Every structure is written in C-alpha cells, then in structure tokens.
Amino acid sequence: MLRAQVEQRLLREGGIGADNVGVEADRAVVRLPGSVATLLTRHRALGLADTVAGVRGVVSLISLNVIRPAPRDSHRSAALPMSL
Numbered sequence: 001m002l003r004a005q006v007e008q009r010l011l012r013e014g015g016i017g018a019d020n021v022g023v024e025a026d027r028a029v030v031r032l033p034g035s036v037a038t039l040l041t042r043h044r045a046l047g048l049a050d051t052v053a054g055v056r057g058v059v060s061l062i063s064l065n066v067i068r069p070a071p072r073d074s075h076r077s078a079a080l081p082m083s084l
Contacts, residue, residue, distance in 0.1 A: 006030055006049050014044045021045050021062060028056035035063045 003025040010016040010023070020041075021034035030049050036042050042062045049058045 002028070002030065002052070002054050005052050006055065009048050009052050010045055014041075014048050016041065016045050016048075023049070028054055029059065030055050030057070031059045031061055033061040035065050037065050039064065 003023050006023045006025065007018060010021060011018075016036070020036055021032050024031040024033065030052075032045055032049060036045065042060070042064065045062060046058055046060055049055060
C-alpha cells in the first residue's frame with residue numbers, strides 16, 4: 001500500500017513514471033531505484049516520496065543519465081603538434 005501511494009505521488013505531482021524510477025517499500029522505508037536526466041528530477045522524487053504519510057525514510061538508488069559529448073574527430077587531434 002505504501003509503495004502504491006509513493007508511485008501515485010511521484011507520477012501525479014512530479015511527472016515521474018515507473019519507467020524511470022521504481023519504488024520498493026519495506027516497512028516504512030522506501031527505496032527508489034532508477035535513473036533520471038537531471039539532479040532536479042532526482043531531488044523532486046526524493047522530496048515527494050518523503051512527504052507520503054507513513055514514510056519514515058527514503059533511500060536513493062537513482063542515478064543520472066549523463067549525456068557524454070561525442071569524441072572529437074580523430075583526424076583533427078592527430079594533426080595537432082605534441083608540444084608547443
């Protein structure tokens with residue numbers, strides 16, 4: 001029941017669906033596994049879960065989806081001198 005309440009709060013108030021962040025509840029402690037795109041979304045998920053009645057603790061297992069820049073063109077870097 002606590003799990004369902006947290007899931008509903010995340011979706012309704014935070015727009016955070018179960019495809020991004022899961023909810024596991026053991027007694028009054030909620031664990032949130034998953035991944036999100038921003039620190040703001042992670043923070044919002046933790047805060048919303050903590051406001052559900054009956055929750056005594058929230059454990060974050062939420063990782064960030066970091067978008068890494070594409071590697072530089074190898075032809076460009078090979079043309080640079082080794083020392084200046």
